[in-house]
Amino acid sequence: MIFGEVPLEDALGAILAHSTHAGDLKLKKGHVLTENDIERLGAADVTHVIAARLQESDVEENEAAARLTAALRWFGVRAGPAMTGRVNCYAETAGLFTVDADLINAINAVDPSVTIATLKAFDRVAHRQMVATIKIIPFAVASSVIDRITELAAGRTAFEVHGFAGSRIGLIQTTLPSVKTSVLDKTRRVIETRIAANHGVMTSELRPPHARKPLAEAIRELQKSNDFVVVFGASAVVDQDDIVPAAIKEAGGAIHHIGMPVDPGNLLILGELDGKPVVGAPGCARSPKENGFDWVLDRLMTNLPVTRADIVGMGVGGLLMEIPSRPQPRDPRPATARANVAIALLAAGQSTRMMGANKLLATFDNVPLIRRSALTAIEAGGRPVIAVLGHMAEQCSASLDGLNVVIALNKHYASGLASSLQTAISNVPASAAGVMMLLADMPALSAIDLQMMIRRFQDSGGQSVVRATFEGKRGNPVILPRVIFDEVFTLSGDVGARHLIESGDIPVIDVELGDAAALDVDTPDMLHRAGGTIAEPIQ
Template sequence: MKFGPASPADAIGGVTVHTLRQGALVLKKGTTIGPEEVEALTKAGVKDVVVVRLEDGDVSEDTAAAGIAQAVAGEGVNVERAFTGRANLFAARPGVLVVDRAAVDRINGVDEAITFATLAAYKPVVEGEMIATVKLIPFGVEGRLRDAAVAVAGKDTLRIAPYVIKKVGVVSTLLPGLAPKVIDKTLRVTAERLAPAGATIIAERRVPHDETVLAASIKELLGLGAELVIVFGASAIADRRDVIPAAITEIGGAVEHFGMPVDPGNLLLIGSAGGVPVLGAPGCARSPVENGFDWVLMRLLAGIKVTRSDLTGMGVGGLLMEIVTRPQPRTVPDTEGNRNVAAIVLAAGRSTRMGGPNKLLAELDGKKLARIVAEQALASKASEVIVVTGHQGDLVEQALDGLKVKFVRNPDFAGGIASSVKAGISAVSDSADGAIVCLGDMPLIDAQLIDRLIETFAPDRGHLIAVPVSEGRRGNPVLWSRRFFKELMTLDGDIGARHLIAKHAEVVAEVPVEGNSAFLDIDTPQALEAARRG
């Protein structure tokens, strides 16, 4: 290929390398010079124009790009007509993108004139999504280079593995303190994950966290035709001999691998039983946010076997978020005695179970419930007290008249408790290291318990969530490190944050309590009457 300046008359048949502007003349890059262009250039007084000309054995940029794109396109891949030296490739069907990385590297190694870029391997794609592009740098290349790139491409350099698993069974194990609504949300999130693949949950079971009972449930789901079984444990898997892996082996299955170098997602377990894959889901799989569980799930749905070497090879790029158990470079680690924790009192609910009256305005020992909780928060070591109001907000705020609290109105209070949590978190001062979320209908929560939670909160020792516990049952209020504020802001509906406690079990510090102060919420007339009787 010849490249260089030429007079307009000598440039005939050449292609302009740059856009040329002179006076009223505009000649765009890539224009083939013909008699009309020569006349226009001459009239404009242009002496020279930089052009390229193909020589014998050369092929144009579009011809080269199209040839290489066709060579790499495997099953489920469409190639768009090449234009300006670029040929784009698109998914012809939904599925998972499978890439022969070695072939991609070979193509890019043929010559600097040829480039080939793809999306990340194993990315889930939808029909019509652009997945790769072949781009020629110059306006043409030697035909032998195009042929060399085609030769090293190999068969199915790119292909779309279609989703083949459609029937999924789910088992949730139970322990005291795991609310049914957490499982309900987990199922909803899982169904949303499966939907792009056209897969559905054909059956779900909720059983005690016991290997024998769990084994029977997995076997039952397999008998119902499940092509994939997902187990959500009430407690995170800690060892290959733990409940979930033990249940898999009890029915003659095998554990392929436990643990993966993707965070969040470290505690994933993959096994099989009767030729069907079985996943022990990490706690983060309860959240809709992308995590290592997604990386494995979508491959399995596309019929791609995930081996131990596949999992151990996910480390590069596997850090999807900051690891909460380690201080971050931009964060000054908290030290004991230097805790700045805000208290958030949720007082926005509609009191639907009270049958009409606002429970927060009901009186106990001569004080309204909302005021009792707010006063205890103010008497604690909390650095500030934020009260979230909504339903009958003016009346609730009047009930707290004279108290040094910060009011935040939640206009979306009817949508559930999550909106109030988010409103409160949004109002926390930037200087706060964390926030303790108190419910306005729990009048037995006192300043002493709040202080114990604050004292237990120790980020420098990995204690990032503090929760009261009695006889294995977790109650309220719960203290959250600022590092979880972003996740708290993703809550939705009438589901609280219990699933986040399960997800981050390794950083939860439990505070033993006696009695029912951490559990008694007054949300019915009967509960109010019982509290008044003492």
């Protein structure tokens, strides 16, 4: 590929390196120059352009990305179309992602013009979540580079998504007089939730005494009708001959490993009976917070084998977040504060149904609607409040003068709602666990409404979508947890996050807000009925 300044008369078929404006002609970066383009550029007194010209051995970026995609083997993954040299790959089902890291590293070492980025091995993924992206960085790449990568990839699986298999799981909890029934009941609920999240079912539960023989009998009973068995001992295991491992052996099973280098989760037992796993769960798995048991459960529920070598290899990255309720916490610092939530005030739209007026500049009690909505978001405790502006951005920004808001300009606002969601997320600080998407034209919402939704999000641990409803019907606003942020960048056009929310892979908490969740002001009549007055734009 030849790159540099090209005389206009030699630029036919060249690829523009930068967006070029000449008179009323606007050409985007990556545009292939035609005879008409050259004629119009010449008429505008343009004599040279910065461009790339392909050589015979070069492969154009989209073709190169498509060829590289075809050369890779994967399972449980769907590739999108090649656009601007990029192919995004998405999970076809919810499950666990695995990757041949050596192959990906080898491909990335072939030439800096070709890159593949993926999730980490054994990351839990949702249906349609992006798991990898293939990118050709320049406008073209030498065909020899693609040929070399094709050779490297031959016969190897680059990555795959192992779908949750609908596992049937039996639960056993041993009992002692000192263990309250309420603790056992809570543990059952926590485990049922974990299993349901992985598209499985907890078939039954037994509560034998905390003794070797009755526990062994319970293990044999549940093992017959389940894919595997989970055992919670009434007391922590302290030796390989303690009650739980001894009972697994008494039942005719084997112990593969006791303990794991994941904290919390150290006291896990990995056993087997007649080819089916028997897992002695650590006490921390009674809590819904992530721990080493989750890592093992996820793998087993996708039919991935878990061996002793797998367990001992979990130490790097195995230091997980603290559980404040532990009787002897590893780090006695105060518990972390409740999750921050950013509030994105979506105010980039063109008010197309307002007959020329901008509804966000209409006044309610002499206050512009956009300012009124921003004040509500500030009072609700948005950290921070992000105003996404586009259409009439200067006037809207003037209406926000003096307020503690972050201004985020959506240059592509005319393309639709998706670009505003993406602009908002791009401006959410790392300190925020989620972002509330708040339409700026909903005058009936109060700070109390927004605070109620934020509290529900915080109570869920910052891992759920929280959605406003009106008489049980979907409304606005909605809080998106950080885990779903990457998926928002797969959206395009005038599309919101509805299908991401309703994919079933992220828990959704509905909060009934009544009329306020449905009242927006898209037309002059709706605005007047809501108590607003159309105003002239701020100059």
